[in-house]
Amino acid sequence: MKLFLSVLTMIFILSSCKNNPEKDVRDEDIYLEEENIEAEKHPNGEKQNKPSKKQKDVSGLNSPGEESNSDNNATASMVGNYIKVGQENDSNCSCYCLEVKFTANSKLCLTQGKMYIDVKFEKKDENLVQVFLIAPSNFNTDGNEIPWEKFDKNAPVATITSKSNGEIDFDWLGFTINGDLAQDYALFGKKTLEGSYKKK
Secondary structure: OHHHHHHHHHHHHHHHHOOOHHHHHHHHHHHHHHHHHHHHOOOOOOOOOOOOHHHHHOOOOOOOOOOOHHHHHHHHHHOEEEEEOOOOOOOOOOOOEEEEOOOOOEEEEEEOOOEEEEEEEEEEEOOEEEEEEEEEOOOOOOOOOOOHHHOOOOOEEEEEEEOOOOOEEEEEOOOEEOOEEOHHHOOOOHHHHOEEEEEO
8 A cells, every 4th residue: 555655655745846837828918018017117117128038039130121131142142244045155244144133234246246135133033034224225326216214113124033053044034115025125134144054
Protein backbone atom coordinates (compact mmCIF):
# COMPACT_ATOMS: atom_id res chain seq x y z
CA MET A 1 0.00 0.00 0.00
CA LYS A 2 2.87 2.37 0.79
CA LEU A 3 4.30 1.72 -2.66
CA PHE A 4 0.98 2.57 -4.28
CA LEU A 5 0.68 5.85 -2.36
CA SER A 6 4.29 6.73 -3.19
CA VAL A 7 3.69 6.22 -6.91
CA LEU A 8 0.49 8.31 -6.81
CA THR A 9 2.31 11.08 -4.95
CA MET A 10 5.15 11.09 -7.51
CA ILE A 11 2.68 11.27 -10.41
CA PHE A 12 0.87 14.15 -8.74
CA ILE A 13 4.13 16.02 -8.11
CA LEU A 14 5.37 15.48 -11.67
CA SER A 15 2.10 16.52 -13.26
CA SER A 16 1.98 19.73 -11.21
CA CYS A 17 5.47 20.70 -12.43
CA LYS A 18 4.42 20.83 -16.10
CA ASN A 19 3.99 24.22 -17.79
CA ASN A 20 0.55 25.45 -17.01
CA PRO A 21 -1.03 27.26 -20.02
CA GLU A 22 -3.28 29.26 -17.68
CA LYS A 23 -0.19 30.53 -15.86
CA ASP A 24 1.27 31.73 -19.22
CA VAL A 25 -1.94 33.61 -19.98
CA ARG A 26 -1.85 35.20 -16.53
CA ASP A 27 1.79 36.21 -17.06
CA GLU A 28 0.84 37.89 -20.36
CA ASP A 29 -2.02 39.74 -18.64
CA ILE A 30 0.36 40.93 -15.92
CA TYR A 31 2.86 42.08 -18.59
CA LEU A 32 0.17 44.04 -20.46
CA GLU A 33 -1.12 45.53 -17.21
CA GLU A 34 2.42 46.66 -16.33
CA GLU A 35 2.70 48.32 -19.75
CA ASN A 36 -0.53 50.22 -19.18
CA ILE A 37 0.65 51.39 -15.75
CA GLU A 38 3.98 52.54 -17.28
CA ALA A 39 2.14 54.40 -20.01
CA GLU A 40 -0.05 56.15 -17.47
CA LYS A 41 3.04 57.27 -15.53
CA HIS A 42 4.48 59.11 -18.58
CA PRO A 43 5.27 62.73 -17.53
CA ASN A 44 3.17 64.32 -20.30
CA GLY A 45 0.22 62.16 -19.44
CA GLU A 46 0.35 60.80 -22.99
CA LYS A 47 0.31 57.09 -23.61
CA GLN A 48 3.55 55.81 -25.16
CA ASN A 49 3.41 53.49 -28.14
CA LYS A 50 5.47 50.69 -26.72
CA PRO A 51 5.30 47.40 -28.65
CA SER A 52 3.75 44.51 -26.78
CA LYS A 53 5.50 41.21 -26.27
CA LYS A 54 3.46 39.70 -29.11
CA GLN A 55 4.37 42.56 -31.45
CA LYS A 56 8.05 42.06 -30.69
CA ASP A 57 7.79 38.41 -31.62
CA VAL A 58 6.39 39.15 -35.10
CA SER A 59 8.45 42.24 -35.87
CA GLY A 60 10.27 40.42 -38.69
CA LEU A 61 7.04 39.96 -40.63
CA ASN A 62 6.06 42.46 -43.31
CA SER A 63 2.81 44.28 -43.64
CA PRO A 64 0.96 43.76 -46.95
CA GLY A 65 2.50 46.85 -48.59
CA GLU A 66 6.09 46.04 -47.69
CA GLU A 67 8.51 44.02 -49.79
CA SER A 68 10.06 40.99 -48.20
CA ASN A 69 13.82 40.50 -48.13
CA SER A 70 13.50 37.56 -50.52
CA ASP A 71 11.69 39.81 -53.03
CA ASN A 72 14.37 42.45 -52.66
CA ASN A 73 17.08 39.82 -53.08
CA ALA A 74 15.47 38.32 -56.19
CA THR A 75 15.08 41.73 -57.79
CA ALA A 76 18.53 42.81 -56.65
CA SER A 77 19.99 39.75 -58.35
CA MET A 78 18.53 41.02 -61.65
CA VAL A 79 20.39 44.31 -61.36
CA GLY A 80 23.45 44.50 -63.56
CA ASN A 81 24.81 44.58 -67.09
CA TYR A 82 23.62 41.94 -69.54
CA ILE A 83 24.55 41.01 -73.10
CA LYS A 84 22.21 39.29 -75.53
CA VAL A 85 22.89 35.58 -76.02
CA GLY A 86 24.28 35.13 -79.55
CA GLN A 87 25.54 38.72 -79.70
CA GLU A 88 28.53 38.34 -77.37
CA ASN A 89 30.74 39.99 -80.04
CA ASP A 90 29.08 43.33 -79.15
CA SER A 91 31.60 43.76 -76.35
CA ASN A 92 31.42 47.57 -76.48
CA CYS A 93 27.62 47.31 -76.00
CA SER A 94 26.65 49.38 -79.00
CA CYS A 95 23.20 47.76 -79.24
CA TYR A 96 22.83 44.31 -77.65
CA CYS A 97 23.25 45.08 -73.99
CA LEU A 98 20.92 45.90 -71.12
CA GLU A 99 21.79 47.78 -67.97
CA VAL A 100 19.08 46.77 -65.48
CA LYS A 101 18.84 49.22 -62.59
CA PHE A 102 15.99 50.47 -60.42
CA THR A 103 17.47 53.71 -59.16
CA ALA A 104 18.00 55.54 -62.47
CA ASN A 105 16.94 55.52 -66.11
CA SER A 106 18.61 53.26 -68.64
CA LYS A 107 19.11 53.37 -72.41
CA LEU A 108 17.83 50.73 -74.87
CA CYS A 109 18.84 50.33 -78.50
CA LEU A 110 16.05 50.17 -81.11
CA THR A 111 18.23 50.50 -84.23
CA GLN A 112 21.98 50.06 -83.96
CA GLY A 113 23.82 53.38 -84.07
CA LYS A 114 20.64 55.29 -84.95
CA MET A 115 17.78 55.05 -82.48
CA TYR A 116 17.71 54.66 -78.69
CA ILE A 117 15.15 55.23 -75.94
CA ASP A 118 15.46 56.13 -72.29
CA VAL A 119 13.50 53.76 -70.04
CA LYS A 120 12.88 52.96 -66.41
CA PHE A 121 12.61 49.50 -64.86
CA GLU A 122 9.90 48.73 -62.30
CA LYS A 123 9.51 45.53 -60.34
CA LYS A 124 6.13 43.86 -60.93
CA ASP A 125 6.78 40.80 -58.77
CA GLU A 126 9.66 38.62 -57.63
CA ASN A 127 10.65 37.43 -61.13
CA LEU A 128 9.07 40.04 -63.42
CA VAL A 129 10.22 43.54 -64.27
CA GLN A 130 8.31 45.96 -66.49
CA VAL A 131 10.07 48.43 -68.79
CA PHE A 132 8.51 51.87 -69.34
CA LEU A 133 9.35 54.49 -71.97
CA ILE A 134 10.62 57.79 -70.62
CA ALA A 135 11.64 59.58 -73.85
CA PRO A 136 13.68 59.19 -77.01
CA SER A 137 17.40 59.35 -76.29
CA ASN A 138 19.51 62.40 -77.00
CA PHE A 139 21.85 60.08 -78.96
CA ASN A 140 19.29 59.50 -81.74
CA THR A 141 20.31 60.26 -85.31
CA ASP A 142 17.08 58.78 -86.68
CA GLY A 143 13.42 58.67 -85.63
CA ASN A 144 12.47 62.35 -85.78
CA GLU A 145 9.25 61.42 -87.63
CA ILE A 146 8.11 59.09 -84.80
CA PRO A 147 5.34 60.60 -82.60
CA TRP A 148 7.22 60.03 -79.34
CA GLU A 149 5.00 62.44 -77.39
CA LYS A 150 1.89 60.34 -78.23
CA PHE A 151 3.28 57.06 -76.86
CA ASP A 152 1.89 55.96 -73.50
CA LYS A 153 4.36 56.42 -70.66
CA ASN A 154 2.31 54.39 -68.17
CA ALA A 155 2.09 51.19 -70.24
CA PRO A 156 5.10 48.86 -70.36
CA VAL A 157 6.97 48.60 -73.67
CA ALA A 158 8.68 45.37 -72.53
CA THR A 159 8.97 42.88 -69.72
CA ILE A 160 11.98 41.11 -68.25
CA THR A 161 11.63 37.69 -66.65
CA SER A 162 14.37 36.08 -64.57
CA LYS A 163 15.37 32.50 -65.30
CA SER A 164 16.70 29.94 -62.83
CA ASN A 165 20.10 29.83 -64.56
CA GLY A 166 20.76 33.53 -63.86
CA GLU A 167 19.82 34.66 -67.36
CA ILE A 168 16.89 36.94 -68.16
CA ASP A 169 14.34 36.95 -70.98
CA PHE A 170 13.48 40.28 -72.59
CA ASP A 171 10.03 40.35 -74.22
CA TRP A 172 9.33 43.41 -76.41
CA LEU A 173 5.66 44.44 -76.19
CA GLY A 174 5.83 47.59 -78.33
CA PHE A 175 4.69 51.17 -78.02
CA THR A 176 1.05 51.98 -77.31
CA ILE A 177 -1.09 55.04 -77.96
CA ASN A 178 -4.19 55.40 -75.77
CA GLY A 179 -3.83 51.75 -74.75
CA ASP A 180 -3.69 50.38 -78.31
CA LEU A 181 -0.57 48.95 -79.93
CA ALA A 182 1.04 51.50 -82.26
CA GLN A 183 1.10 49.18 -85.30
CA ASP A 184 3.42 51.35 -87.40
CA TYR A 185 6.08 51.27 -84.68
CA ALA A 186 5.47 47.84 -83.15
CA LEU A 187 8.60 46.20 -84.54
CA PHE A 188 11.05 48.87 -83.38
CA GLY A 189 13.19 47.15 -80.77
CA LYS A 190 11.84 43.65 -81.38
CA LYS A 191 14.81 42.48 -83.46
CA THR A 192 17.54 44.13 -81.42
CA LEU A 193 16.12 43.74 -77.92
CA GLU A 194 13.97 40.61 -77.67
CA GLY A 195 15.63 37.43 -76.50
CA SER A 196 17.71 35.91 -73.70
CA TYR A 197 20.48 37.81 -71.94
CA LYS A 198 23.29 36.73 -69.66
CA LYS A 199 25.26 38.80 -67.19
CA LYS A 200 28.46 40.30 -68.51
